[in-house]
Amino acid sequence: xxxxxxxxxxxxxxxxxxxxxxxxxxxxxxxxxxxxxxxxxxxxxxxxxxxxxxxxxxxxxxxxxxxxxxxxxxxxxxxxxxxxxxxxxxxxxxxxxxxxxxxxxxxxxxxxxxxxxxxxxxxxxxxxxxxxxxxxxxxxxxxxxxxxxxxxxxxxxxxxxxxxxxxxxxxxxxxxxxxxxxxxxxxxxxxxxxxxxxxxxxxxxxxx
Numbered sequence: 410x411x412x413x414x415x416x417x418x419x420x421x422x423x424x425x426x427x428x429x430x431x432x433x434x435x436x437x438x439x440x441x442x443x444x445x446x447x448x449x450x451x452x453x454x455x456x457x458x459x460x461x462x463x464x465x466x467x468x469x470x471x472x473x474x475x476x477x478x479x480x481x482x483x484x485x486x487x488x489x490x491x492x493x494x495x496x497x498x499x500x501x502x503x504x505x506x507x508x509x510x511x512x513x514x515x516x517x518x519x520x521x522x523x524x525x526x527x528x529x530x531x532x533x534x535x536x537x538x539x540x541x542x543x544x545x546x547x548x549x550x551x552x553x554x555x556x557x558x559x560x561x562x563x564x565x566x567x568x569x570x571x572x573x574x575x576x577x578x579x580x581x582x583x584x585x586x587x588x589x590x591x592x593x594x595x596x597x598x599x600x601x602x603x604x605x606x607x608x609x610x611x612x613x614x615x616x617x
Contacts, residue, residue, distance in 0.1 A: 418562045420533040421569060427522045427529070428573045434515045435580045442512065442587050448479040448594045453601060456483055460606075478508045479595050483602055490606055497606070501599045508595070512588045516581060523577035530570020537563025 415421075456473065459465040465487065474484035485504035490497045541560060 418533060418536065418566065420529055420536070420566050424526060424529050424566065424569045424573055427526050427577075430518065431522055431573060431577045431580065434519055435576075438515060438580075438584050441514075442584060442591065444591060444594070447477055447512070447591050448598065449477055452477065452479055453483070453598045456487070456602070457605065478512070478591075479598055481508055482595055482599050486599060486602060494603060494606075497603055501603070505592075505595065505599070509588070509592055512591060513585075516584055516588070519577050519581040519584070523574050523581055526570045526574035526577065527567075528570070530567040530574075533566020533570070534563040537561070537566065 452473075456465075459469055470484050470487060473480045473487075482501055482504045486497045486501040489500040537560065540562065
């Protein structure tokens with residue numbers, strides 16, 4: 410393995426760093442983008458039960474906000490529900506934008522790695538071929554070791570770049586779709602809460 414890396418030249422270092430970043434981001438996003446933690450089933454029903462039984466106070470609102478990302482969105486809407494439907498929706502949208510920003514963390518880096526890794530491999534190919542043609546120009550075609558070294562560098566970096574870019578692109582698409590699905594779910598739950606409360610109904614949050 411070390412022989413392959415050394416044969417690929419110095420451009421193998423950034424490609425290896427990109428591969429480590431892809432693995433780390435993939436594991437972190439898999440752990441973070443858990444639908445059961447982000448948008449727990451039954452959370453809206455629990456909140457509505459608090460409202461119907463007049464149990465929604467500041468402590469429960471804080472608990473709701475800290476429970477999950479969906480809880481943050483619902484808590485933002487409930488905190489401003491007394492000001493009318495439009496204000497409640499605006500509060501939900503503001504909270505949702507922050508939540509979505511957090512869910513999309515590191516996805517841009519995955520996309521960048523997927524785009525840059527093949528270019529690094531291509532750069533290695535170009536540098537390797539430059540070495541080959543320089544060796545041919547200086548020493549002719551008799552020095553097979555120099556020619557083989559340049560060709561190895563050209564091929565290894567291209568293969569390494571593609572081996573990093575392909576998983577990075579797959580993970581980027583997969584997690585982007587997962588975030589989109591979570592956003593749709595949270596939006597539906599928030600809309601249900603707004604429609605259930607209506608603009609004319611006030612939800613008074615009792616003091617702790």
